[in-house]
Amino acid sequence: MAHTYQRTIHFADTDAAGVVYFANYLSFCHEAYEETLEAAGIDLKTFFSDNGIVIPVAKSTADYLRPLVCGDKIAITVKPSAVSPDAYTIDYEITRLAGKTAPKKLAAVVQTRHVCIRSDNRARTALPPALAAWVKAQ
Amino acid sequence: MAHTYQRTIHFADTDAAGVVYFANYLSFCHEAYEETLEAAGIDLKTFFSDNGIVIPVAKSTADYLRPLVCGDKIAITVKPSAVSPDAYTIDYEITRLAGKTAPKKLAAVVQTRHVCIRSDNRARTALPPALAAWVKAQ
Amino acid sequence: MAHTYQRTIHFADTDAAGVVYFANYLSFCHEAYEETLEAAGIDLKTFFSDNGIVIPVAKSTADYLRPLVCGDKIAITVKPSAVSPDAYTIDYEITRLAGKTAPKKLAAVVQTRHVCIRSDNRARTALPPALAAWVKAQ
Amino acid sequence: MAHTYQRTIHFADTDAAGVVYFANYLSFCHEAYEETLEAAGIDLKTFFSDNGIVIPVAKSTADYLRPLVCGDKIAITVKPSAVSPDAYTIDYEITRLAGKTAPKKLAAVVQTRHVCIRSDNRARTALPPALAAWVKAQ
Numbered sequence: 176m177a178h179t180y181q182r183t184i185h186f187a188d189t190d191a192a193g194v195v196y197f198a199n200y201l202s203f204c205h206e207a208y209e210e211t212l213e214a215a216g217i218d219l220k221t222f223f224s225d226n227g228i229v230i231p232v233a234k235s236t237a238d239y240l241r242p243l244v245c246g247d248k249i250a251i252t253v254k255p256s257a258v259s260p261d262a263y264t265i266d267y268e269i270t271r272l273a274g275k276t277a278p279k280k281l282a283a284v285v286q287t288r289h290v291c292i293r294s295d296n297r298a299r300t301a302l303p304p305a306l307a308a309w310v311k312a313q
Numbered sequence: 314m315a316h317t318y319q320r321t322i323h324f325a326d327t328d329a330a331g332v333v334y335f336a337n338y339l340s341f342c343h344e345a346y347e348e349t350l351e352a353a354g355i356d357l358k359t360f361f362s363d364n365g366i367v368i369p370v371a372k373s374t375a376d377y378l379r380p381l382v383c384g385d386k387i388a389i390t391v392k393p394s395a396v397s398p399d400a401y402t403i404d405y406e407i408t409r410l411a412g413k414t415a416p417k418k419l420a421a422v423v424q425t426r427h428v429c430i431r432s433d434n435r436a437r438t439a440l441p442p443a444l445a446a447w448v449k450a451q
Numbered sequence: 452m453a454h455t456y457q458r459t460i461h462f463a464d465t466d467a468a469g470v471v472y473f474a475n476y477l478s479f480c481h482e483a484y485e486e487t488l489e490a491a492g493i494d495l496k497t498f499f500s501d502n503g504i505v506i507p508v509a510k511s512t513a514d515y516l517r518p519l520v521c522g523d524k525i526a527i528t529v530k531p532s533a534v535s536p537d538a539y540t541i542d543y544e545i546t547r548l549a550g551k552t553a554p555k556k557l558a559a560v561v562q563t564r565h566v567c568i569r570s571d572n573r574a575r576t577a578l579p580p581a582l583a584a585w586v587k588a589q
Numbered sequence: 590m591a592h593t594y595q596r597t598i599h600f601a602d603t604d605a606a607g608v609v610y611f612a613n614y615l616s617f618c619h620e621a622y623e624e625t626l627e628a629a630g631i632d633l634k635t636f637f638s639d640n641g642i643v644i645p646v647a648k649s650t651a652d653y654l655r656p657l658v659c660g661d662k663i664a665i666t667v668k669p670s671a672v673s674p675d676a677y678t679i680d681y682e683i684t685r686l687a688g689k690t691a692p693k694k695l696a697a698v699v700q701t702r703h704v705c706i707r708s709d710n711r712a713r714t715a716l717p718p719a720l721a722a723w724v725k726a727q
Contacts, residue, residue, distance in 0.1 A: 183347075183348070183351075185340070185343070185344045185347060186343060186344075186347055186357070186361050187340045187343060187344070189361075193362060202323070202325045205323070205324060205325060206323045206324075206325070209321075209323060209324055209383070209384070210321070213384060218384065219324070219383045219384030220382045220383055220384050223324050223327075223383050224331060244358045245347070245357045245358055245361050246347070246351060246356065246357030246358050
């Protein structure tokens, strides 16, 4: 079952074309990822700092389907999948929720790929057990 | 009565010192301002685009009292005050809410000053009535 | 011939893992795109505002190959290709330049896809001639 | 003698009002600060990570005098002043350089205050000698 994260589009997210700057869609997905990890009991402060093992984003793809404006409400679904003992992907769908004048619409489809490595020599290493369990449970 | 806005610190808000980048405290305050306007029925999309009248931030001051880390929960109070028919200030307090290991603490005190101007010639002009009412009502 | 853009990694680009936040690699590429357009005599202020025609990023893919830290110098190559009369892709390579202790290395490979549409009805429309010439000339 | 830093306004710096988002003026100043430190031989990667001593921004004030748009060229002067053995301020002036249609104008005046503390107990501690020398030399 995918986790769903909701948030509002802020003025700082937009650019001079009047809509959300494209790279910020990826940040919204990362926020959703963080909330999902936290809901699973994983401590974010430790998880995202360098403590011997880091799990950087190795790849991202994004299809930007619709513009988003300041004040829009969005919902993001987060669906991880195991790739190997040291890697996983996450699929996200960003939906603009129905507003006063606009119907609900799919706004973007994003995928990120994450690889677990040792920070000293950047060699691949198995996911920590709590994270491997989280990938499997979603 | 001051409005209160809550949000979580995201990974994207932090910098290589492991804590929130100083300029992002100002963005958090602007988010709180947006939510307060929206709660008063003001349409954000229109309000923050250029439609003849713009109300830019003319001045900001910020005292950064405590670091914030990814996963911290914060609450921001928003308190506007009229300065003149064409200007107002907003006082914000950013409080880090109590976490598993950390007590509740004041994290920053911020003030912004906003001036209403015509976008064609940048001459000062009176606040739109809905906004003047919002400044008075808080 | 690809255009090359150089810039330094700023503290604001980094996150609590001590390296550049993944979504910011895409912003660096957009900066390179902007500089290339400007070098071709295209006015950025007009180009990126909504004046009837907009050319949003419709898709992005990024392979993040190496971390970047505050102070690193990078070079980005920008190579556009026509896809159709109303669309083009841009291929970017981000290279970390040699530093005091680190050799030159490819840090990321990014592609963006851009589609020209009318902002009133979002129907596809042909690229403006100056932009079509830019795509062909690079 | 004040150091001067030049940069171009990027699309990502702007918001839906068509101009630079207010908090980003502070980031531009921090970039200028970084470049000045680097020009003095201070290693940025080490300086801005937590290695026992951190020098966070404790206070900022900013007067936003003029809007900036995508493609504008700006110059920022950086002028530090010692406050005490463990603190200094930096005064910045952001000037929009003359463009095709616009004359040179002062765009913002910013001040930041920096305090040197131990990261373990957050007690104030004297500036490292290289930094104290930098403050004095500018």
